[in-house]
Amino acid sequence: MNFQKMHVCSGQLSRESARYIAGGASSLNRKVEPDIVFSTGKGCRITDVEGNEYIDYHAAFGPHLLGHNNEQVNNAVLDTIRENLSLIGSGTNELEIRLAQLLCQAVPSLELVQIVNTGSEAVSHAIRLSRAFTGREHVILMLGGYNGWNDDVCRAVMPSLKQLGGRVSREEYPFLPNSAGIPEDNKRKVHIVNFNDLDSVETMLKRYPIACVLTEPVLQNVGVILPGPGYLKGLVDLCEAHGAVCIFDEVKTGFRSALGGYQSVENVKPHLSVFGKAVANGYPLGVIGGKAEIMQLFYHPDPAKRVLIAGTYNAHPVNTAAAIATLEMLEDPEVYRQIERRSKQLYEGLEKLLAEKGIPAVISSNASAFCVYFAGHRPYDLHDLLENVDFPLDRKYRHALIRNGIYHIPIACKQGSVSYAHTENDIHITLTATREALKSI
Numbered sequence: 001m002n003f004q005k006m007h008v009c010s011g012q013l014s015r016e017s018a019r020y021i022a023g024g025a026s027s028l029n030r031k032v033e034p035d036i037v038f039s040t041g042k043g044c045r046i047t048d049v050e051g052n053e054y055i056d057y058h059a060a061f062g063p064h065l066l067g068h069n070n071e072q073v074n075n076a077v078l079d080t081i082r083e084n085l086s087l088i089g090s091g092t093n094e095l096e097i098r099l100a101q102l103l104c105q106a107v108p109s110l111e112l113v114q115i116v117n118t119g120s121e122a123v124s125h126a127i128r129l130s131r132a133f134t135g136r137e138h139v140i141l142m143l144g145g146y147n148g149w150n151d152d153v154c155r156a157v158m159p160s161l162k163q164l165g166g167r168v169s170r171e172e173y174p175f176l177p178n179s180a181g182i183p184e185d186n187k188r189k190v191h192i193v194n195f196n197d198l199d200s201v202e203t204m205l206k207r208y209p210i211a212c213v214l215t216e217p218v219l220q221n222v223g224v225i226l227p228g229p230g231y232l233k234g235l236v237d238l239c240e241a242h243g244a245v246c247i248f249d250e251v252k253t254g255f256r257s258a259l260g261g262y263q264s265v266e267n268v269k270p271h272l273s274v275f276g277k278a279v280a281n282g283y284p285l286g287v288i289g290g291k292a293e294i295m296q297l298f299y300h301p302d303p304a305k306r307v308l309i310a311g312t313y314n315a316h317p318v319n320t321a322a323a324i325a326t327l328e329m330l331e332d333p334e335v336y337r338q339i340e341r342r343s344k345q346l347y348e349g350l351e352k353l354l355a356e357k358g359i360p361a362v363i364s365s366n367a368s369a370f371c372v373y374f375a376g377h378r379p380y381d382l383h384d385l386l387e388n389v390d391f392p393l394d395r396k397y398r399h400a401l402i403r404n405g406i407y408h409i410p411i412a413c414k415q416g417s418v419s420y421a422h423t424e425n426d427i428h429i430t431l432t433a434t435r436e437a438l439k440s441i
């Protein structure tokens, strides 16, 4: 059955939405084909308005590490409401103190934190802090990375090879904006270099007054591209040698990779880090944190040196309670062990099915984050990915999975996410459905 026939109610709701919401959804990254309107999510399952149920690996772009509507997290949220905890009075409160404590205990590089609402906000604050700390304005970002929607970071995540040109080293790529309306000055001060290429970072550090190097430790917005051995430590060392701030954007990797973030997996300490998504298992919360020497600029006694941190909804009790409950659950190592077991079961099963099918495909993973690349090897950078991945086949695969009750966002090379809520049987059902799906592509 074609998707339009399968999703008649979805189609009607989408048309109604577009009458009032510009573009028909509140984040246009969510507009995909097939255009399915979902109504509920519980555990690892999501249901659309037609009543079709799917085993979910999209996890709403990553946050639901414990699954949708985790009971412990939801109960913590309900308690804050029952206890009349709203945005009360002024000053601090017990919830934000507890969350900050948990964060600093979990991630060794966090000496001080601030709590905001989204990953993009956290990134914005981190960049501004680094500019204030160094007195410089230029920024280095990675090709194939995504760091939110702010003017400084809003470049094309997956441009075409034609737009990109050939691979360059000891050089930068053009800033290809991902949006209209970005001031030229921002584009001029942002330098995009290839991931896994320390030589290019060093060249930019020598060429420009660089305030910060900002990177996802694992590129998880173009599937899963892992850092090479020593790369992340090399970035921190280069920043130290050139007086720049090294910022890890752990919005996707944080807490999904490990309780200490991906940085704890490699035992590397960036100067600043930002977190979001899995930290509150689906409630809106962002974190910025790191070295006290830098974070103290948020409360510097000299107003000329002070960096503004403000936000009506920062550390809102509902979201803060959700984050506390999430981190308290993640403190139990058995939670990570279970997610790891399920992930392994899935990856091994998929590898077998793909080999049986006889098409070139590999699985790249970082803990519970994974991507099936329809290519002969795991890509090591964006050029490699763009040159070798069979995009039309990837889209066909995702569509076939949806027809068989498995939901991955139908965009080629987007990360899949396993959660604590996926049971052994759910993975078994997923593999059976995948076998069927593969027959049709």
Ligand SMILES: Cc1ncc(COP(=O)(O)O)c(C=O)c1O
Pocket: 061, 117, 118, 119, 120, 121, 123, 146, 147, 148, 149, 216, 221, 249, 250, 251, 252, 276, 277
């Ligand atoms: C690595 C990374 N950084 C930052 C962001 C922005 O976070 P938010 O969407 O919460 O603003 C995202 C969102 O996908 C992300 O993947």
